[in-house]
Amino acid sequence: MRMPIRPQIASLATLAVAVCLGAEPEATKPKVAPVAAPPPIKLLLPPVIYAVPGVEMNVYFDNVSLTVNPANYVFDVTCNRGIQQNERWSYTPTGKTIGQFGFSIAVRNRANELLTEAKSMIRVSPKNAGAGRPVSILVIGDSLTAASVYPKHVGELCQGEDNPKLKMIGSVRRTSGYPHEGYGGWTAQRFATLWKDGVARTGAKTGGSPFLYAGADGKPALDLGKYCEEFNGGKAPDFVTILLGCNDTFSATDETIEARIDIMFQHYDTLLEMIRSLSKDTQIGCLLLVPPAGTQDAFGANYRCSQTRWQYKRNQFRVAERMMAHYGGREKENINLIPANVNLDCMHNYPSRTGKANSRSERKVTRLANGVHPAAEGYRQIGDSIYCWLKACLAAKE
Numbered sequence: 001m002r003m004p005i006r007p008q009i010a011s012l013a014t015l016a017v018a019v020c021l022g023a024e025p026e027a028t029k030p031k032v033a034p035v036a037a038p039p040p041i042k043l044l045l046p047p048v049i050y051a052v053p054g055v056e057m058n059v060y061f062d063n064v065s066l067t068v069n070p071a072n073y074v075f076d077v078t079c080n081r082g083i084q085q086n087e088r089w090s091y092t093p094t095g096k097t098i099g100q101f102g103f104s105i106a107v108r109n110r111a112n113e114l115l116t117e118a119k120s121m122i123r124v125s126p127k128n129a130g131a132g133r134p135v136s137i138l139v140i141g142d143s144l145t146a147a148s149v150y151p152k153h154v155g156e157l158c159q160g161e162d163n164p165k166l167k168m169i170g171s172v173r174r175t176s177g178y179p180h181e182g183y184g185g186w187t188a189q190r191f192a193t194l195w196k197d198g199v200a201r202t203g204a205k206t207g208g209s210p211f212l213y214a215g216a217d218g219k220p221a222l223d224l225g226k227y228c229e230e231f232n233g234g235k236a237p238d239f240v241t242i243l244l245g246c247n248d249t250f251s252a253t254d255e256t257i258e259a260r261i262d263i264m265f266q267h268y269d270t271l272l273e274m275i276r277s278l279s280k281d282t283q284i285g286c287l288l289l290v291p292p293a294g295t296q297d298a299f300g301a302n303y304r305c306s307q308t309r310w311q312y313k314r315n316q317f318r319v320a321e322r323m324m325a326h327y328g329g330r331e332k333e334n335i336n337l338i339p340a341n342v343n344l345d346c347m348h349n350y351p352s353r354t355g356k357a358n359s360r361s362e363r364k365v366t367r368l369a370n371g372v373h374p375a376a377e378g379y380r381q382i383g384d385s386i387y388c389w390l391k392a393c394l395a396a397k398e
Contacts, residue, residue, distance in 0.1 A: 130394030145182025
């Protein structure tokens with residue numbers, strides 16, 4: 001009768017066969033660490049959210065998170081100011097609430113498990129900060145600025161005795177009294193390098209960067225000093241805001257986004273150095289790139305099938321992440337982050353159209369109709385964010 005092989009003998013036999021066949025025994029194979037699954041949701045809050053009495057400030061949960069559908073998660077705000085609603089935290093300070101207040105968001109799943117959390121600070125500046133002080137501001141950007149709505153709104157908010165005497169400087173004068181440097185389709189690279197030789201200056205250099213001038217050798221060079229001689233009586237601006245990034249990264253993919261941001265930062269840094277070389281006292285506000293309209297309908301209306309909201313949202317979110325890492329914590333250099341990205345209502349303050357649901361239906365539906373350009377109400381929310389930052393800077397000088 002044949003006896004069964006004992007387990008120890010069977011293991012030795014298996015090992016011998018594996019060695020003879022050239023196979024690597026299981027016991028000697030290197031252990032490969034399992035690949036970590038990407039987090040189901042990412043959360044990004046700026047270090048400071050600025051506020052002023054009488055101006056509504058919001059944090060929209062979809063804007064500060066990266067996930068396909070934020071409705072699948074629970075957002076839990078901890079703050080002793082404001083109210084939490086379904087899609088946002090909202091706060092309109094009064095004159096009695098000046099100071100700094102802690103702010104945090106925790107994100108949980110349906111099982112109430114904590115997935116991630118982030119913290120920020122609400123800084124409420126006095127309504128009369130900088131009252132009567134003469135200051136100037138240079139507003140730089142792409143088509144979001146070229147629309148001229150948020151620059152004008154900043155200027156209008158600064159009217160009245162509680163506010164500084166704000167002078168806006170620039171060669172683009174689409175709205176009387178509120179000039180700026182906003183150009184549709186422009187990138188940081190264009191502002192730093194685009195030169196059109198032989199075009200006479202009438203205000204801005206038509207087609208070229210308004211900050212490039214021919215040097216003694218005839219070659220173009222960035223010269224904010226000469227620009228200010230034309231548009232600000234030779235004085236450096238007290239404030240500069242920059243809203244760029246949309247065109248720099250719009251068509252990027254997950255594979256190319258990092259390289260595209262690298263190029264953007266290369267030229268963005270050149271612009272910052274241009275400003276700081278003229279005056280290190282100028283306060284520079286780097287606006288975190290604002291998120292897109294809240295639905296794919298808006299991208300279908302503009303780009304058919306060439307771009308999706310989800311890919312652009314991923315690009316925009318990554319730009320904001322890297323801007324926070326690259327430009328955050330540099331207040332001693334007078335370089336600041338303006339968190340305009342948190343305050344924009346991407347569902348209700350983007351353009352929309354109402355029409356038939358489909359060709360066989362008489363039912364009317366309203367769909368968002370522009371992927372990256374807000375309606376006037378959305379632009380004004382961007383202006384609110386800039387105004388609150390201005391007030392914080394002015395309050396710090398008092």
